[in-house]
Amino acid sequence: AQTVTQSQPEMSVQEAETVTLSCTYDTSESDYYLFWYKQPPSRQMILVIRQEAYKQQNATENRFSVNFQKAAKSFSLKISDSQLGDAAMYFCAYSGGSNYKLTFGKGTLLTVNP
């Protein structure tokens, strides 16, 4: 079974600084997707960024980028120029095989200090 591990229950960053959230996963699949979801206090799950495993290039969305290391099964999220609105719970998620269901990590609570 696939597992997703987020080893940092909480992180904090100063506004305008950069922070990296860690995620590792375990799978025997060769083709899969990885995601970072943001969950603010409103509870809405918001997709931040996704990475296809067959792509070597790391995904980037504005201030958000990932460091995808397939051999190490590592998928970290870097947030640059952190903003107060980035404060939220961040979940790393895996989707693979033929069922496309998401397996989530336990989440990392990010605090942004002004």
Added chain:
Amino acid sequence: DARVTQTPRHKVTEMGQEVTMRCQPILGHNTVFWYRQTMMQGLELLAYFRNRAPLDDSGMPKDRFSAEMPDATLATLKIQPSEPRDSAVYFCASGFPNSGGEYNEQFFGPGTRLTVL
């Protein structure tokens, strides 16, 4: 702006009562997922449907939970009888295949916060 809708947004009920949660997937999406979020277990998949057919409900307690899709615009999750340990946020998500036939994104509803007293 297409969105997944869920009703009710909040539900407080007493132990033993039936609870029904509803989800309207985004029009055109043919896959619907039900997830549950608790502090202890995090986010976990309960069940999912493709083209209205149940594909996996291994995450659901079969004796009290049931999930159905009466039609393409409605998915329901029922708990009967409800128990305090069912208190959680229940999310519905929907997805569709891209041009390559892959499902690479799920769109989440706002969730139903259930409290069972």
